[in-house]
Amino acid sequence: MLTIKSGEKTDFTFSCHHPEHSFVMEIQRNIDCMSGPCPFGEVQLQPSVLPALNRTFVWDVQAHKNIGLELRFSAPRLRQIGPGESCPDGVTHSISGRIDASAVRIGTFCSNGTVARIKVQGGVKVAMHLPWFHSRNVSGFSIANRSSIKRLCIIESVFEDEGSATLMSANYPEGFPEDELMSWQFVIPPHLRASVSFLRFNVSNCEKKEQRVEYYIPGSTTNPEVFRLEDQQPGNMAGNFNLSLQGCDQDAQNPGILRLQFQVLVQRPQNESSKTYVVDLSNERAMWVTIEPRPTRQSRVFVPGCFVCLESRTCSANLTLAPGSKHKLSFLCDNLTRLWMNAEKTISCMDPRYCLRRPQLLQVPSDLLRLPVQLHDFSWKLLVPEDRLSLALVPAQKLQQHTHEKACSTSFSYLLASASPGRDLYFGSFCPGGAIEQIQVKENVSVTLRTFSPSFQREAPGQGLAVSFVPHFREEGVFTVTPDTKNKVYLRTPNWDRGLPALASVSWNISVPSDQVASLTFFKERSGVVCQTGRAFLIIKEQRTRAEEIFSLEEEALPKPSFRHHSFWLNISNCSPASGKQLDLLFWVTLTPRTMDLTVVIIAGVGGGALLLFSLGLIICFVKKKKKKGSKGPPVGIYNGNVNTQMPRPVGKFQKARKDNDSHVYAVIDDTMVYGHLLQDSGSFLQPEVDTYRPFQGHMGDCPPSPPPVCSRAPTAKLTAGEPAPCLPPESEDEPYTFSHPSTGEGHQGDTGSPLLGTQEPVEPAE
Incomplete structure (x- = not known):
């Protein structure tokens, strides 16, 4: 040194x-x-x-x-x-x-x-x-x-x-x-x-x-x-x-530390800095709006700031607008695309008498659409009392479910997820332009409108969901689907990436026009689910014939591509699956016109006419011969009430069936009662009253099918119309008549007749 x-x-x-x-x-x-x-x-x-x-x-x-x-x-x-x-x-x-x-x-x-x-x-x-x-x-x-x-x-x-x-x-x-x-x-x-x-x-x-x-x-x-x-x-x-x-004068025992690091940003004012926007939340009680920067990569070069200012002076990069007030905003930003907006609103119904079936519109307020920043998310949190009410969502435009096979390409989508604490259930992402007319959910749900491009500002007037509080039901979700003849409708189970939650049940109500035939196809041959407890079922039920097909998803293969001539329910009910063996299904529905081969129609018409002429001649000869000989033999067409022709059905629907009274028993059926309808246009005698089978033509699509009770671990077979469901009592509402030849003994228990109406398998429509 x-x-x-x-x-x-x-x-x-x-x-x-x-x-x-x-x-x-x-x-x-x-x-x-x-x-x-x-x-x-x-x-x-x-x-x-x-x-x-x-x-x-x-x-x-x-x-x-x-x-x-x-x-x-x-x-x-x-x-x-x-x-x-x-x-x-x-x-x-x-x-x-x-x-x-x-x-x-x-x-x-x-x-x-x-x-x-x-x-x-x-x-x-x-x-x-x-x-x-x-x-x-x-x-x-x-x-x-x-x-x-x-x-x-x-x-x-x-x-x-x-x-x-x-x-x-x-x-x-x-x-x-x-x-x-x-x-x-x-x-x-x-x-x-x-x-x-x-x-x-x-x-x-x-x-x-x-x-x-x-x-x-x-x-x-x-x-x-x-x-x-x-x-x-x-x-x-x-x-x-x-x-x-x-x-200040600090506390001698615990002084603490006062320190400050701050930044001053100087930039040119933009056109928006001189404009004032008003967001009126004075009538809102549970709605918050946040304006914040988009996530971006950091840069070392100088980047002008992007601020939102309240009352033109209090500026920050993040601003949250609280309900109950009117807010005046301006922006100090070189590029407003660096900002976006998120909003959340809570709608609850605690008193069913007040809000039952009173729809509310889920729509972005016009004040937010007028702001010069893009709306990123608008979430509605819909709350209902547990086990008392459920929710029904009806879109302004029919929705399409986003899948890998048919992705959404619109400027916005609706994301539906459960809002109940501890409930991990994501119904999916839906956008306009599909076939889903209504979505019903059992419990609290969060509906998030997410935008993907600035063009949403122009398309916003066409968006909207009407939510109604409806009586409580059991399924996690019910989708009402009305396909059109031009597009294939892809549908998949909720929680696609994680599997349907344990013991959850979801239904699809799929409409089929009278002049169309629906083709139902599943993406894979087997579901792949492995149940730890309980059983997983797939049920297909046509709403007109009420015929149900039940498949055990764990033990059976999924149905092959099939044709449905009437509107039908499709229900998927999960078990408690083993780890790594979750239930997720993808299927699609297409419509084709219901057509018949012209050659078959001509042959059937010619053959039917010839058969009618032959029958008329035979009946006239028979009547003349009978008048000459008189009535000697026993009466024909005795109703046999001992034949078991009952269809399976729920218990207790009718307290007294037709078999319990005598209103349907004929002692003697005259020839004219049997064959008189063939002569109803001849004018030779009065038209008799004929008791014939008439299938029910009314609406049958009010309730989705319920999964059968779990009785055993035995494989579940495909049910036909003549087999009763396992563990279910016999039904008592559809009794086809059976005509047979008379027997000599009064206590005869045999069945020698044939059904008046036979069952017929659905056939593939002609190309």
Whole structure:
């Protein structure tokens, strides 16, 4: 170590080839401004000829505590850096002040910034570090005398164009001195706008006074404007402004730490900054709107800020609008596509008498559609009392379910998911342009409208869902589907990626027009589910014939492609599946015209006419012969009531069946009662009353099929119309008549007749 004092002349050399790796040099100069005049003006680097070592020049200026000293920095101006940061060129300035006998660090600065002046009260110490390879020969700043500034320091930041500056409180990241005042002055060109945002801050525990920040803003009628550190800070400010940080008297036992790091962003005003938008939530009680930045990748280059301002002054990158008030918004942003909007509204019904079957429209309010930022999500949380009410959703346009085979390509979709706590059930994503007319859900549900392009603003008038509170039902969801003849309808079970929840049941009510035939196809041959407890079923039930087909999804293959001539239900009921063996099914429905072969029609018509003529001749001859011979034989057409022709059906539907009374028993059926309908157009005699079988033609699609009870682990066979369902009592509502030849014994129990109407398998429509 070698020390050279003022007034001395010393010669020295180094014994090593690279002294810059082993030695540093500090040049310290004390400037006394207390006993005499201060040497104001530009500060020189002296001595001027020094070895190429890492050098630190220190200027310690001592002044009276009521004297304010000004450090003025010429180009390039300074940029403040935080702890652990370094300067690209290696040149740093460390500036400190004094409070009584204690040193206070004002900050550490690099070149190429906005800090033009620093005013310090009661003396200042400046240390400039130069690396050994830097050939700089000027200090770059000057000292001037000023009157008392009555605070610790003032930092002046000058902007000439768009840019940003990050600044910190004294002693950062340690605590700001107790009960002190520090200020920043910002010089902003009149054609630019400035916004302040606090990056990091902590507050101390105050015993007296209150810690706060104060703004002097041009044109403000309430200067100074006082804010807490927790508040949103002002933005969209035109012209110069001041910001001050005021400490408090801290608690001696638990003082805490007051510190602040903030950013000032200066940019050109956009067209939207002069416009004011109104969002009226005064009539809302459970609706929140949030405007925030889109997720983007960080960039090192300067990016202008994007702020939303409340009442044109309180600006921030994130803003949440609460219900019950009217909000006036403006935007300070170079590109409004960097922002998006999310909203949430809760609709609940706790009193079924008030809201049962009273529809409410789920539609985006017009105030939000008029904002210049894109709506990302609008979520409606629909709440119902448990086991008392369910929900029915009817879209303004029929919906399509999003699948990999047919993806949605519209500007928005509806996402349906359970909103009950602990319930992991996602019904799917749905968009306009499909075949789903209604979606019914059993419990609380969240409906989220998600947009994918700005064109939603134009298409928004066509969107909307009407929600109704309906009586409670058992299925997790019921989908009403009306396919058209042009498109294939793809449908899949909820929770596609995770599997249908355990013991959940979902139904599809699929309509088939009278002139069409529906083709039902499943994507795979087997479901792949493995049940840990219970059983999983697939039930297909035609609503006109009420014939049910039941398949065990764990043990049987899925149905082959089949044709359905009438509207039908499709129900999928899950068991408690084993881990990794979940239930997820994809199927599709297509419609084709119901046609017949012309040749078959002609042959059937010719054959039917010939048969009719032959029957008429035979009957006339038979009647004439009977009139001659008289009636000698026993009566024909005796009804046999002992034949079991009952279809399976639920118990208790009718208290008294037809078999329990005699209203359907004929002792004798005359020939004219049997064959008279063939002569009804001949005019030879009056038309008799004929008791014939007439199938039910009414609506049968009110309720989806219910899965059969679990009786055993035996395989479940496909049921036909003549077999009773396992563990179900016999039905008692459809009894076909059976005609047979008379027997000699009154107690005859045999069945020698044939059904009047035979069962017929569905045939594939002719191409």
